[in-house]
Amino acid sequence: MKKPSFGLLVVLLIFSFILVVLGNLGWLGPIKDPLEKIIIPAEKTTYTLTSFISQKTVSLLTTFQKDEKIQNLVDERILLLSQLADQEKLRQENIALKEQLGIQLPIVGKTPLREAKVIGQSTFLILDQGAEEGVSVGDIVVTKNILIGKISQTSTNLSRATLLSSAKSTVKAHTLTTKAVGVVRGDSSGNIIFDNVTLEETLAVDDVVITAGDLDGTGGGFPPNLMVGKIVSVEKKESSLFQKAKIEQAVDLSRLSTVFMMAAK
Amino acid sequence: MRYALLLTISILAALVEATSLALPLTLLLIVLMAIQRDDQLPLVFGFLAGVMVDFFSVGTIGQTSLIFLLIVTAIMVYKRKFQSGNILFVFFAIFLSLIFFLAITNQFSFNQVLSKILLPTMVALLIYEIWTKLS
Numbered sequence: 001m002k003k004p005s006f007g008l009l010v011v012l013l014i015f016s017f018i019l020v021v022l023g024n025l026g027w028l029g030p031i032k033d034p035l036e037k038i039i040i041p042a043e044k045t046t047y048t049l050t051s052f053i054s055q056k057t058v059s060l061l062t063t064f065q066k067d068e069k070i071q072n073l074v075d076e077r078i079l080l081l082s083q084l085a086d087q088e089k090l091r092q093e094n095i096a097l098k099e100q101l102g103i104q105l106p107i108v109g110k111t112p113l114r115e116a117k118v119i120g121q122s123t124f125l126i127l128d129q130g131a132e133e134g135v136s137v138g139d140i141v142v143t144k145n146i147l148i149g150k151i152s153q154t155s156t157n158l159s160r161a162t163l164l165s166s167a168k169s170t171v172k173a174h175t176l177t178t179k180a181v182g183v184v185r186g187d188s189s190g191n192i193i194f195d196n197v198t199l200e201e202t203l204a205v206d207d208v209v210i211t212a213g214d215l216d217g218t219g220g221g222f223p224p225n226l227m228v229g230k231i232v233s234v235e236k237k238e239s240s241l242f243q244k245a246k247i248e249q250a251v252d253l254s255r256l257s258t259v260f261m262m263a264a265k
Numbered sequence: 266m267r268y269a270l271l272l273t274i275s276i277l278a279a280l281v282e283a284t285s286l287a288l289p290l291t292l293l294l295i296v297l298m299a300i301q302r303d304d305q306l307p308l309v310f311g312f313l314a315g316v317m318v319d320f321f322s323v324g325t326i327g328q329t330s331l332i333f334l335l336i337v338t339a340i341m342v343y344k345r346k347f348q349s350g351n352i353l354f355v356f357f358a359i360f361l362s363l364i365f366f367l368a369i370t371n372q373f374s375f376n377q378v379l380s381k382i383l384l385p386t387m388v389a390l391l392i393y394e395i396w397t398k399l400s
Contacts, residue, residue, distance in 0.1 A: 003303065003305070004303075004304060004305050004307070004308055004341055005302060005305065007307055008305055008309075009308055009334065009338055012309070012311075012312045012330070012334055013334055014309060015312070015327075015330065016315070016328075016330040016331045016334065017327065017331065018327070019316070019326050019327030020325055020326070020327035020328055020331070021332070023325050023326040023327060024325060028326060032320070032326070035320070036320075039277060039320070039321065042280060043280065043283070043284050043321065045283060046280050046284045046285065047285060048282065049282040050281065050285035050286075051285070054285075117282065120283050120284030120285070120321075120322070121284065121285065122282065122283065122284070122285065122286055122287040122322070123287050123372060126283065126284065126321070126322065126323055140350040152325065153323050153325075154323070155323055159323065160321045160322065160323040160324070167371050167372075174312065187374065188371065188372055188373055188374035188377075189374040189376040189377050190287075190374075190377075
């Protein structure tokens with residue numbers, strides 16, 4: 001093959017730039033869409049295969065810990081935590097309603113959920129539903145009532161969800177028992193942090209963090225009362241303006257195969 | 266035949282990277298190719314692999330190609346200034362490419378230097394040594 005030339009580099013750079021522009025304008029659809037239909041089975045197979053291998057490796061390493069029993073307990077714990085969050089919220093709503101006896105509240109209809117299969121996962125999720133099925137950027141991704149992330153990009157047949165652990169992700173939230181208000185964000189290490197909590201508020205380990213609700217009607221924000229996770233450690237320094245806590249998500253993302261999407265608009 | 270094999274490996278790397286691994290496998294492949302070869306192949310593969318990564322991960326097509334092309338060009342320019350196959354050059358080429366890529370894609374973190382940068386660098390270095398010995 002020929003020696004590398006400056007001309008080829010310039011041509012390839014220009015071509016890449018043209019692809020970015022055409023992609024953003026949505027003009028690559030006629031080429032991309034049929035190809036996507038072909039690669040979906042390949043992506044599903046790769047994901048299933050690699051998940052199987054990684055799960056088998058993990059289970060092999062934890063054989064002596066009776067991993068199946070532990071997994072059942074973990075699943076049960078997740079379910080109980082989410083039920084606890086629901087129950088606590090209902091209890092508080094009940095108290096608030098009793099206090100405001102006589103005031104009629106509007107009936108909030110249930111947001112319809114759209115099921116999607118996870119066909120890829122690295123620092124984001126790839127889902128097998130796209131714009132053709134009505135998915136749009138900003139849609140909320142959940143499983144049970146646990147928040148997973150938000151749709152950040154869609155194509156005709158696929159969509160990409162940004163996870164809570166992503167550095168691009170920010171959610172307004174509060175703790176369930178102490179009512180400490182803050183912002184849930186991801187850091188570049190893949191951790192979920194409950195940040196911007198003033199020093200006067202109380203953060204406690206094991207307290208559940210739920211979304212505060214900040215939908216803006218234009219695809220921004222998150223609905224209220226979705227479970228984010230549980231506080232595992234608190235970092236409070238008197239010299240800082242805010243305190244923060246590390247959150248453990250209530251669901252094991254590596255075992256996630258189906259999620260649900262709800263429209264944010 | 267060799268090009269077909271390289272293309273297949275690139276497709277597989279892009280597929281695994283998009284669906285299962287949070288490591289830039291394709292970038293490592295392209296960097297090794299840029300260090301090893303003195304022809305136009307790393308540029309062409311950098312472009313194609315970038316398109317594939319974006320396509321498989323539902324990203325903006327062309328974005329990763331731009332980053333890969335910049336990295337390949339930098340390696341090719343600096344390669345001429347160093348002794349061919351200098352292990353320190355190979356180490357720093359992989360190491361700095363990973364830092365640049367992770368920083369530009371917003372994935373860089375000091376807490377993960379070992380797992381996301383040093384460890385992949387050492388593995389890529391080992392692969393490079395085996396590749397050099399075999400070829």
